[in-house]
Amino acid sequence: MTDPATILERVHREDYGRLVATLIRALDGDFGAAEEVVQEAFAAALAQWPREGVPREPAAWLMRAARNKAVDRVRRGARLDARVGELEVVARIEQALAPLPDGAEWQAVPDDSLRLLFTCCHPALSSESQVALALRCLCGLTTEEIARAFLVSPATLAQRLVRAQRKIRTARIPYVVPAPDALAERTESVLHTLYLVFSEGYAATDGPELLRVDLCEEALRLARWARSLLPRDAEVASLRALMLLHHARRRARVAADGGLVLLDRQDRALWDQGQMAEGLTELEAALAMGARGAYTVQAAIAALHAQAPRAEDTDWAQIASLYERLCVLTPGPVVALNHAAAVAMARGPEHGLALVDDLEASGRLADYHLLPAARADLLRRLGRKEEAVEAYRRALAWVRTAPERHFLEARLRELGVE
Amino acid sequence: MKYLLMIYENEKAFESLPEADIQRVMGEYATFTEALHTSGNFIAGEELEPTAAATTVRIRDGKRLTTDGPFAETREQLGGFYLVDARDLDEAIGIASRIPSARHGSIEVRPVREFTPPEA
Numbered sequence: 001m002t003d004p005a006t007i008l009e010r011v012h013r014e015d016y017g018r019l020v021a022t023l024i025r026a027l028d029g030d031f032g033a034a035e036e037v038v039q040e041a042f043a044a045a046l047a048q049w050p051r052e053g054v055p056r057e058p059a060a061w062l063m064r065a066a067r068n069k070a071v072d073r074v075r076r077g078a079r080l081d082a083r084v085g086e087l088e089v090v091a092r093i094e095q096a097l098a099p100l101p102d103g104a105e106w107q108a109v110p111d112d113s114l115r116l117l118f119t120c121c122h123p124a125l126s127s128e129s130q131v132a133l134a135l136r137c138l139c140g141l142t143t144e145e146i147a148r149a150f151l152v153s154p155a156t157l158a159q160r161l162v163r164a165q166r167k168i169r170t171a172r173i174p175y176v177v178p179a180p181d182a183l184a185e186r187t188e189s190v191l192h193t194l195y196l197v198f199s200e201g202y203a204a205t206d207g208p209e210l211l212r213v214d215l216c217e218e219a220l221r222l223a224r225w226a227r228s229l230l231p232r233d234a235e236v237a238s239l240r241a242l243m244l245l246h247h248a249r250r251r252a253r254v255a256a257d258g259g260l261v262l263l264d265r266q267d268r269a270l271w272d273q274g275q276m277a278e279g280l281t282e283l284e285a286a287l288a289m290g291a292r293g294a295y296t297v298q299a300a301i302a303a304l305h306a307q308a309p310r311a312e313d314t315d316w317a318q319i320a321s322l323y324e325r326l327c328v329l330t331p332g333p334v335v336a337l338n339h340a341a342a343v344a345m346a347r348g349p350e351h352g353l354a355l356v357d358d359l360e361a362s363g364r365l366a367d368y369h370l371l372p373a374a375r376a377d378l379l380r381r382l383g384r385k386e387e388a389v390e391a392y393r394r395a396l397a398w399v400r401t402a403p404e405r406h407f408l409e410a411r412l413r414e415l416g417v418e
Numbered sequence: 419m420k421y422l423l424m425i426y427e428n429e430k431a432f433e434s435l436p437e438a439d440i441q442r443v444m445g446e447y448a449t450f451t452e453a454l455h456t457s458g459n460f461i462a463g464e465e466l467e468p469t470a471a472a473t474t475v476r477i478r479d480g481k482r483l484t485t486d487g488p489f490a491e492t493r494e495q496l497g498g499f500y501l502v503d504a505r506d507l508d509e510a511i512g513i514a515s516r517i518p519s520a521r522h523g524s525i526e527v528r529p530v531r532e533f534t535p536p537e538a
Contacts, residue, residue, distance in 0.1 A: 124507055171529045172419050174506035182508065 004049035007058055012042060014214050015059045016140030021112035023066055024137070027074075029119075029175035031137060031165045037073060041065035113138060113218075114225050115177050121189040122173045129164035134193045135200065136161055138222075139215055148400075149200060177229070187230060191239050191295070194219050194226065198243050203401075211254060216247050234291035237282050238299050244279030245302035248272040260407040264311040276306045294329040297322050316346035333364040337374055349381040369398035373408060380415065389417050420461065420530035421510040422501055426494035427523030429468045446518040454502065459513060463500035494523055501530070 016038065023034035041062045055061040071090055120134040132150070135141045141149075147157040167173065178186060201215025223240045230236050252266035261267075283299045301322050308314040323339035336359050344352020356375050365371040376391035392412050399405045432440075447465075454460040469488045476483050488495065497519070504510040507527070514525040 122507075124511070170531075171527075172506045174508050176508075178508065 002054065004054050005046070007054050008042065008045055008049065011058045011062065012140060013212075015062070017116070017138040017218065018113060019059070019063060019066060020137050020140070021116040022063070023070060024116060024119075024175055025112055026067070026070055029168065029173070031133075031168055033070075033073060035137065037066045037069040038062075040069045113222060114229075115175055117190060117193065117222055118177050118186060119168065119173060119175050121186050121193055122168075123185055123189070124171060124173055125164050125167060126160075127189060127192075129160050130189050131193050131196050132157060132160055133164050135197060139197055139200070139218060141200070145200075149196075183230060187226075187233060187236070190226060191235055194223055194243075195239060195295070197222075198246075202246055211250060213250060216243070216250070219243060220247060232289065234286045234289035235293050235295055237286035237289065238291045238293060238295035241279045241282035241286055242295050242299040242302060244275050244282060245299060245306055248275035248279060248306070254403065258403050258406070259410065260403045262407075263305060266311075268309070268311075271306070279303070280306065294326060297326045297329060301326075314345070316342055320346040333359060333362075333368070334370070337365070337370060341374055344378055344381075349378045353378045353382065369395045369400070369404070371395075372398075376408075376411070380411070385415055389415055392417075419504060419506065419532070420501060421504050421507075422499060422528045422530055423510070423514045423517065424496055424526040424528065425498045425500075425517060425519045425523060426492075426526065427497045427519050428493060429495045429497055431522075432497070433468070443518055450516060450518060451500075453516075454500065454513070459502045459504060459509075461501040461503055463498070465498040466496060468497075469495045497523070 019038045019041075020031075020034050023038055024031055027033045027037075044065050045058070045062060049055075071094075074090055116138055117134060120137060121130045125133070128150070132146050135146045135149070136143065143158050143161065144154050147154040150157065198216055198219035201212040201217075201219065203211075220240075220243050223236070223243055227236050227240050248271050249263075249266065251272070252268065252270035253261055255261050279299070280303055283296075283303050286296055286299070301319050304315050304319050304322075320339065320342040323335065323342045326335050327339055337356070340352045340355035340359065342352075343355055353375070356371070356378060359365060360371060360375070372391045373395040376388045376395060379385075379388035379391060389412065392408055392415075396405065396408050396412075399408060432443075435443075451460070451463060454463070472486075472488045474485050474487065474489045500513075500517070502510065502513055504513060507529070510527050510529075514520060514527050517525050519525065
C-alpha cells in the first residue's frame with residue numbers, strides 16, 4: 001500500500017466529503033469553488049507524491065493544500081471585487097480551517113458533514129438534485145457513478161448538479177443545520193438521502209467491490225447525528241435500525257475470494273452481534289414511538305433475519321407479509337422482486353416464480369440483472385435446469401459488479417455449465 | 419440580499435369573500451407589514467389592482483401590440499408583492515410563510531440579481 005495513486009484513491013474515498021464540507025464552510029457556502037479547490041489539491045498530490053513521497057498524514061496534507069488554494073482563490077477574487085475586504089475574508093478562511101500543526105491529523109468539525117447534508121436536502125432544491133448533490137459532495141461519488149445509480153446519462157446528471165449549485169449560490173441557500181422549526185420539513189429528504197447513500201455502499205452499482213463499507217459507515221455516522229438531533233422522530237430511529245441490522249452482516253456477505261455470499265449461506269458467527277443488538281434496540285424504540293413507515297417495515301424484515309439462529313429457522317411467512325406491506329408503502333419493481341423471493345421461501349418456488357413472471361411481463365425491470373438472477377434461482381430449485389441456465393446467462397449479460405458476476409458464474413458451474 | 423416575494427392568489431375567490439373576511443385579511447396584512455418595518459426587512463410592498471385592470475404590451479416586428487388582461491391565463495394571479503432584505507433564503511422563506519395569503523394562495527420567492535459595478 002505504498003503506491004501513491006492507491007493511497008490517494010483511498011483518501012479520496014474516505015475523506016473527500018469531509019474535505020469538501022469543511023471547505024464549503026470556509027468559502028462561505030460556495031459549493032462549486034469548494035469542490036474545485038479540493039480537486040486541485042488532489043491533482044497536486046498526484047503530481048507531487050510520486051516524486052517527494054507520500055506524506056505521513058495524507059488527509060491533513062490535502063486539507064492544507066486545499067486551504068492554500070482557497071486562500072489564493074479568495075485573494076484573486078478580492079482584487080476583482082473591491083467591495084470585499086480581502087483581509088477579512090482570508091481571516092475567515094484561516095479561522096474556519098484552524099491552524100494545523102505539522103503532522104497533526106486533520107479532523108473535520110463533525111457539524112460540517114451534517115450542515116452539508118441539510119444544505120443538500122434544502123426543500124428549495126428539486127428532490128433528484130438533493131440526493132445527487134449529497135452523493136457528489138458528501139460521499140465523493142463521481143458524476144458517472146451517480147448517473148448509473150439514477151439510470152440517467154452523465155451529461156444529464158452533470159447539468160442537474162450545476163443547476164443545483166447555481167441555485168444554492170444565487171438564491172443564497174444558507175450552509176447551516178436548520179433551526180428546530182424548519183427541521184421537520186427537511187427530515188424526509190435527509191432520511192431518503194441517507195438511505196440512498198447507505199444502499200449505494202451496501203450494494204455498489206459499479207466496480208470491483210460489492211460493498212463500499214466507507215459509504216455505509218458515513219451514512220451510519222450521519223444517521224446517529226440525525227437521531228440525536230431528532231430524538232422523537234420514529235422514522236429516524238427506524239432508518240438507523242435498518243442500517244445497523246444490515247451493516248452487522250457485512251463480514252459474512254463477502255467470501256474470502258471476494259465473491260457474494262447470500263443470506264442462507266452466510267456464516268452467522270461472522271455477524272456483528274453488538275451491532276445487531278443495537279439495531280434491535282433502535283427498532284424497539286421506533287415501534288414504541290409508533291413507527292409504521294417503509295423504513296420500519298424494512299428494519300423489521302432485517303430483524304427477523306437477525307433473530308434466526310440458522311437460515312432454516314427464518315420466519316419466511318412473516319417476512320413475506322411484511323414485503324407485501326412494503327409493496328403498498330413503496331411500490332416498485334425491486335420490492336416486488338423481494339416479495340416474490342420471500343413468497344418462494346414461505347410457500348414454495350412455484351408461487352415465487354408466478355410472481356416473478358408477472359413482474360417480467362410488466363416490463364418494468366427490462367435491464368435489471370436481479371430479475372433473471374431471481375428467476376434462474378427459482379427455476380434451479382424447481383429442477384428446470386435448461387431454463388435456469390438461460391436465465392443465469394441473461395443475468396450475466398447485465399451484471400455490473402465483479403463479485404455478483406463471480407456469484408452467477410459459480411451458480412452456472414454448479415449446474416455443470418462452463 | 420434582496421428577495422421579491424410575489425403573492426399569487428385566486429382573485430375571484432378573494433373578491434367573493436364576505437366583507438368581514440376581507441376586512442380581517444386586510445388587518446392581518448397591516449399587522450404583518452408593520453412587523454416587517456420593525457424587523458428592518460421591509461424595502462417595498464404594494465397590493466395590485468385585479469387583473470381586470472391589467473394591460474399587456476409587446477413589440478412585434480417593430481409594432482406595438484396592446485391587449486387587455488394579463489399575459490398568461492392562470493388559476494392564481496399576481497396580487498401584490500413585498501421587496502425585502504433578508505440574510506439568506508431561509509430568512510426569506512420564513513417571511514414569505516407569514517404573509518397572510520400564504521395560507522390559501524402561494525408566494526414565489528425570487529432573489530433579486532445583484533450587479534457588481536465594473537472595476538474602477
